[in-house]
Amino acid sequence: MSATAMIEPSRSEAGYNFAYLDEGTKRMIRRAILKAIAVPGYQVPFASREMPMPYGWGTGGVQVTAAVLGRADVLKVIDQGADDTTNAVSIRRFFARTSGVATTTRTTEATIIQTRHRIPETPLREGQVLVYQVPIPEPLRFLEPRETETRQLHALREYGAMHVKLYEDISRHGHIATTYAYPVEVAGRYVMDPSPTPKFDNPKMDDCPALQLFGAGRERRIYAVPPYTSVRSLDFEDHPFRVQQFDQPCALCGAEGVYLDEMLLDDAGRRMFVCSDTDHCEGRRADGHVGTGDAV
Amino acid sequence: MSEPLLQVRGLTKRYGARLGCADVSFDLDPGEVLAIVGESGSGKSTLLSLVATELAPDAGTVSYRMRDGVLRDLAGLSEAERRALMRTDWGFVRQDAAQGLRMTVSAGGNVGERLMGVGERHYGRIRGQALDWLGRVEIAADRIDDPPTRFSGGMRQRLQIARNLVTGPRLVLMDEPTSGLDVSVQARLLDLIRRLSAELGLAVIIVTHDLAVARLLSHRIIVMRAGRVIETGLTDRVLDDPEHAYTQLLVSSVLAA
Numbered sequence: 098m099s100a101t102a103m104i105e106p107s108r109s110e111a112g113y114n115f116a117y118l119d120e121g122t123k124r125m126i127r128r129a130i131l132k133a134i135a136v137p138g139y140q141v142p143f144a145s146r147e148m149p150m151p152y153g154w155g156t157g158g159v160q161v162t163a164a165v166l167g168r169a170d171v172l173k174v175i176d177q178g179a180d181d182t183t184n185a186v187s188i189r190r191f192f193a194r195t196s197g198v199a200t201t202t203r204t205t206e207a208t209i210i211q212t213r214h215r216i217p218e219t220p221l222r223e224g225q226v227l228v229y230q231v232p233i234p235e236p237l238r239f240l241e242p243r244e245t246e247t248r249q250l251h252a253l254r255e256y257g258a259m260h261v262k263l264y265e266d267i268s269r270h271g272h273i274a275t276t277y278a279y280p281v282e283v284a285g286r287y288v289m290d291p292s293p294t295p296k297f298d299n300p301k302m303d304d305c306p307a308l309q310l311f312g313a314g315r316e317r318r319i320y321a322v323p324p325y326t327s328v329r330s331l332d333f334e335d336h337p338f339r340v341q342q343f344d345q346p347c348a349l350c351g352a353e354g355v356y357l358d359e360m361l362l363d364d365a366g367r368r369m370f371v372c373s374d375t376d377h378c379e380g381r382r383a384d385g386h387v388g389t390g391d392a393v
Numbered sequence: 394m395s396e397p398l399l400q401v402r403g404l405t406k407r408y409g410a411r412l413g414c415a416d417v418s419f420d421l422d423p424g425e426v427l428a429i430v431g432e433s434g435s436g437k438s439t440l441l442s443l444v445a446t447e448l449a450p451d452a453g454t455v456s457y458r459m460r461d462g463v464l465r466d467l468a469g470l471s472e473a474e475r476r477a478l479m480r481t482d483w484g485f486v487r488q489d490a491a492q493g494l495r496m497t498v499s500a501g502g503n504v505g506e507r508l509m510g511v512g513e514r515h516y517g518r519i520r521g522q523a524l525d526w527l528g529r530v531e532i533a534a535d536r537i538d539d540p541p542t543r544f545s546g547g548m549r550q551r552l553q554i555a556r557n558l559v560t561g562p563r564l565v566l567m568d569e570p571t572s573g574l575d576v577s578v579q580a581r582l583l584d585l586i587r588r589l590s591a592e593l594g595l596a597v598i599i600v601t602h603d604l605a606v607a608r609l610l611s612h613r614i615i616v617m618r619a620g621r622v623i624e625t626g627l628t629d630r631v632l633d634d635p636e637h638a639y640t641q642l643l644v645s646s647v648l649a650a
Binding site: 336 | 505
């Protein structure tokens with residue numbers, strides 16, 4: 098509280114409104130968000146603004162976060178699961194400076210988590226909002242370049258083409274080789290691109306207690322998965338959806354059943370597999386869990 | 394006489410001041426092959442697009458006997474019904490295979506798409522049917538995972554046919570399916586179309602400027618010129634004993650091989 102009061106935004110960054118965007122823009126984005134929540138998985142067009150960062154760096158996610166951020170919120174930003182990478186650090190600092198809200202790296206403390214690629218390993222709870230940065234919101238784009246046509250396909254629920262993509266995977270690789278942006282059906286109706294999250298995280302979207310919001314800045318679309326909504330990964334009867342498995346636990350904290358990153362250690366090819374979720378890993382190590390520390 | 398499968402009445406389409414086609418009417422029986430012939434710009438392709446409901450007519454109707462036996466005006470169908478009809482009970486073989494196929498998707502995926510579109514969710518069964526259909530259009534089984542970009546022109550047309558026939562349609566529209574192919578490949582494709590349409594009892598509307606194609610495949614012919622039907626009748630009668638002066642000119646302008 099005292100920290101928040103010390104960096105009052107109007108004083109620390111003169112000329113900027115709270116959380117950078119003006120109130121009219123925020124209302125416009127909130128209306129899009131409300132519509133997205135009302136129609137789960139449906140891509141709502143919105144008048145995406147120019148943000149002080151390049152497209153592809155999370156302009157959609159930043160606008161959604163700016164629109165839902167309140168003074169009492171605690172913000173966490175992750176990039177590929179990590180709190181300490183460039184993108185995560187810059188966005189976190191951007192909101193600290195333009196809004197003065199408290200920031201954190203702890204999943205449990207955060208009320209809003211903006212993410213690129215990962216859903217935290219720590220289960221989310223009611224009241225939390227997960228904001229995804231989305232590059233290509235249209236799951237049918239792979240097969241259908243025309244926007245007019247993809248809208249028709251969504252409206253008429255013609256999703257046969259989506260399975261063509263999965264068919265191609267199996268015919269080429271013997272199994273469904275799509276490992277990220279794996280298409281899902283939301284609330285039994287709309288097929289949605291879960292953004293470039295690894296399919297490992299798809300099951301976490303299903304029946305999640307937190308609100309999930311998706312913002313695509315360049316493509317000007319917002320979509321949402323309300324709390325406790327069914328999210329089903331598409332598959333074939335004889336090739337059911339499966340998440341990837343890792344052979345060994347995290348080398349630092351010994352966690353199993355989590356998503357691991359491959360870290361290169363030197364130019365001799367030594368590698369180490371560690372938690373992609375840095376907060377989860379640090380939390381476990383603070384609790385006394387240790388991994389083997391072995392390179393492979 | 395069986396009841397007609399397709400009933401076309403007074404179809405008219407204008408492109409501004411120019412005429413696409415005017416007041417075209419015909420019936421098509423189940424299993425019947427109808428050729429629409431005429432020179433370039435005579436309105437053949439406009440007529441086919443109107444029948445396929447890809448263009449909206451300025452006047453006239455296209456009615457189709459649905460699987461329940463009821464003749465329905467296609468303009469009265471909802472968009473969902475219309476599209477479902479087009480991808481299950483109808484087929485459309487395009488002149489340019491790139492328009493009728495997904496060029497970046499494997500042959501098997503191309504054939505399987507319609508099956509997945511009607512809800513098939515078993516990979517093994519989809520692949521089995523794709524293999525079966527590739528065999529029926531004489532494409533080797535080991536090409537099932539190749540995309541059509543690696544196929545010859547004749548193979549692409551045969552793949553289009555397989556992709557369209559996999560859901561067991563009753564009506565197939567073909568727009569110049571043999572143009573741009575060399576003569577021996579044409580002959581093989583025509584044989585295939587004739588055999589499949591006879592075996593499956595398909596009704597076919599084939600647009601062509603090649604009278605030899607019309608003679609080989611069709612039971613009946615419609616001759617068009619400047620957007621109007623100028624002669625219609627049984628294929629042999631029209632080609633051997635043309636009544637209209639233009640048809641006589643058309644028939645006599647074909648080089649005898």
